[in-house]
Amino acid sequence: MEEARKIFIEKTSEIKSKKKLDEAELQQIHVITYSLEKSVAYFAQNLTGYRQELAKEIALVVEDIHLDSENNRQEKTKKHLNKYFELADKFMLEF
Numbered sequence: 234m235e236e237a238r239k240i241f242i243e244k245t246s247e248i249k250s251k252k253k254l255d256e257a258e259l260q261q262i263h264v265i266t267y268s269l270e271k272s273v274a275y276f277a278q279n280l281t282g283y284r285q286e287l288a289k290e291i292a293l294v295v296e297d298i299h300l301d302s303e304n305n306r307q308e309k310t311k312k313h314l315n316k317y318f319e320l321a322d323k324f325m326l327e328f
Contacts, residue, residue: 240272266299
């Protein structure tokens with residue numbers, strides 16, 4: 234649990250540092266989502282109640298970010314990142 238939490242926080246911080254969302258940054262975000270997906274999947278499987286539901290919702294958004302960044306869809310990635318940051322902030326309050 235602690236390792237998943239650490240990865241979640243680190244990868245969220247890495248993604249937040251991306252401001253241009255140009256092709257290079259989108260590819261970096263795409264790579265980051267691999268680790269992020271694993272930590273969120275761990276939470277979705279091992280938490281209960283509200284925290285588990287929130288983790289499942291985050292997992293869906295991370296998958297959208299993964300696909301959109303992979304395909305260089307800047308505006309869609311930005312939209313999903315905004316949703317992700319909103320959910321991630323809520324989730325971090327639950328730690």
